[in-house]
Amino acid sequence: MTARVLMxxxxxxxxxxxxxxxxxxxxxARRGVSVAPFKAQNLSNNAAVCPDGAxxxxxxxxxxxxxxxxxxxxxxPVLLKPEGAGGVQTIVDGRPMGAQTAASYDERVRFLxxxxxxxxxRLRARHELVIIEGAGSPVELNLKRGDIVxxxxxxxxxxxxxxxxxxxRGGIFAQMLxxxxxxxxxxxxxxxxVVVNRFRGDVSMFHDGASILEERGGVPVLxxxxxxxxLRLPEEDAVALDALPPRDLGAETQVDIAFVRLPLIANFxxxxxxxxxxxxxxxxxxxxxxxxxxxxxxxxxxKGTIHDLEWLRAIGLFDxxxxxxxxxxxxxxxxxxxxxxxxxxxxPDHIESPVDRIEGLGLLPLRTRFExxxxxxxxxxxxxxxSGWLASVADCEITGYEIHMGRTELIGDDVAPLCxxxxxxxxxxSVPDGAVSASGKVWGCYLHGILDNQRLCGAWLQSLxxxxxxxxxxxxxxxxxxxxxxxxxxxxxxxxERLERIIWQR
Numbered sequence: 001m002t003a004r005v006l007m008x009x010x011x012x013x014x015x016x017x018x019x020x021x022x023x024x025x026x027x028x029a030r031r032g033v034s035v036a037p038f039k040a041q042n043l044s045n046n047a048a049v050c051p052d053g054a055x056x057x058x059x060x061x062x063x064x065x066x067x068x069x070x071x072x073x074x075x076x077p078v079l080l081k082p083e084g085a086g087g088v089q090t091i092v093d094g095r096p097m098g099a100q101t102a103a104s105y106d107e108r109v110r111f112l113x114x115x116x117x118x119x120x121x122r123l124r125a126r127h128e129l130v131i132i133e134g135a136g137s138p139v140e141l142n143l144k145r146g147d148i149v150x151x152x153x154x155x156x157x158x159x160x161x162x163x164x165x166x167x168x169r170g171g172i173f174a175q176m177l178x179x180x181x182x183x184x185x186x187x188x189x190x191x192x193x194v195v196v197n198r199f200r201g202d203v204s205m206f207h208d209g210a211s212i213l214e215e216r217g218g219v220p221v222l223x224x225x226x227x228x229x230x231l232r233l234p235e236e237d238a239v240a241l242d243a244l245p246p247r248d249l250g251a252e253t254q255v256d257i258a259f260v261r262l263p264l265i266a267n268f269x270x271x272x273x274x275x276x277x278x279x280x281x282x283x284x285x286x287x288x289x290x291x292x293x294x295x296x297x298x299x300x301x302x303k304g305t306i307h308d309l310e311w312l313r314a315i316g317l318f319d320x321x322x323x324x325x326x327x328x329x330x331x332x333x334x335x336x337x338x339x340x341x342x343x344x345x346x347x348p349d350h351i352e353s354p355v356d357r358i359e360g361l362g363l364l365p366l367r368t369r370f371e372x373x374x375x376x377x378x379x380x381x382x383x384x385x386x387s388g389w390l391a392s393v394a395d396c397e398i399t400g401y402e403i404h405m406g407r408t409e410l411i412g413d414d415v416a417p418l419c420x421x422x423x424x425x426x427x428x429x430s431v432p433d434g435a436v437s438a439s440g441k442v443w444g445c446y447l448h449g450i451l452d453n454q455r456l457c458g459a460w461l462q463s464l465x466x467x468x469x470x471x472x473x474x475x476x477x478x479x480x481x482x483x484x485x486x487x488x489x490x491x492x493x494x495x496x497e498r499l500e501r502i503i504w505q506r
């Protein structure tokens with residue numbers, strides 16, 4: 001079997017390509033089509049771990065879920081993760097590349113292209129339909145030479161392309177027509193339709209606009225997709241946080257949590273469920289004046305722990321977090337944030353930074369050392385017996401995932417591991433993880449997604465003064481239900497008869 005292909009490209013970053021790809025995946029999966037997502041190369045620190053420990057972009061993993069599939073590296077064979085000082089970690093077929101050689105730019109592009117096309121071939125052999133997502137814009141003229149994601153992939157796969165523009169940001173005609181006019185003739189021939197995304201108000205008000213796009217662009221408007229409110233799906237890029245001001249709960253606020261938005265923040269979506277919990281106000285903090293007197297502070301994961309720890313110190317948050325912790329304000333660290341809670345971080349081999357060693361916040365008696373081996377696992381763990389708020393969840397089984405290169409050692413008698421990893425990437429394990437202070441106020445671990453575990457998250461929130469209600473009984477938003485909602489909207493907004501002809505070439 002060689003799958004049909006459809007490609008979603010955009011006029012710019014963050015115009016909705018990932019969401020529309022996920023919605024189309026969901027739509028066709030519901031129709032009984034064997035469908036899979038594909039993105040040749042992703043640039044994001046928001047990553048997911050596959051069952052075999054491979055690492056791919058989070059947005060692609062959500063698209064796999066929309067298809068009813070387990071995520072795999074074939075769906076996103078190249079992942080670029082920005083690091084401090086302009087560096088980028090390259091993940092190929094789910095695993096970090098070794099030391100970079102002095103290969104030429106062209107040799108590097110050829111290497112990545114070979115892996116990307118081989119992955120697509122494997123997917124097409126296993127499915128009936130592959131929906132390919134582009135990246136950024138296909139007409140970044142200074143970058144086209146090394147662009148393996150957009151029109152080069154469309155031409156290779158002979159994929160019909162849907163071009164998506166975001167009308168909410170304005171300039172939809174310049175977006176669409178400018179992109180079409182800058183494409184090479186053979187590239188433009190692949191564009192089978194355009195999609196106007198995020199339209200607010202009565203769609204009929206844009207019928208004249210659609211006619212102008214069709215007349216001047218020479219391609220049909222396949223759909224006008226309305227603005228979708230309160231959508232709770234993981235974002236690909238941390239830039240999405242700019243458009244997400246904290247909810248103003250007013251008198252309904254029971255717990256105020258300050259979330260430190262680190263410059264190289266990674267996997268920020270793991271706190272989405274917390275942000276949508278009734279009574280919880282999760283607000284993003286980037287400077288000391290924003291910190292105030294929160295009920296708790298969260299230090300999230302980061303692609304550059306040392307870089308972001310230096311930033312904390314330079315901006316003044318380092319001292320302010322320590323001051324609040326001394327007044328019994330709870331502080332939680334996940335992955336890189338967990339490393340920051342310790343006494344020190346050593347990087348003698350300069351794996352992450354040119355800095356040999358840096359002092360941590362000193363809120364937990366532990367030391368971290370960076371090593372070359374990267375741990376990426378889907379994991380199951382059990383909470384260890386403890387006092388305070390953890391007593392109610394002792395021996396509770398939790399799930400999450402690991403993505404880290406550091407190894408952390410507990411060095412004090414007044415600290416204990418938070419949990420024991422009992423399974424990693426499907427294999428039995430017995431690995432202590434995390435640490436919790438004697439008071440239970442300061443804790444952290446390497447396990448991403450730990451606060452998606454309802455019982456543990458509820459116990460922690462209640463220790464901060466939160467009161468559960470009927471509204472919280474269903475727990476975190478269900479991604480599949482959200483995807484069904486978007487798929488329904490897409491089906492109603494698209495010219496489905498024309499789309500079917502485009503895909504199946506009827």
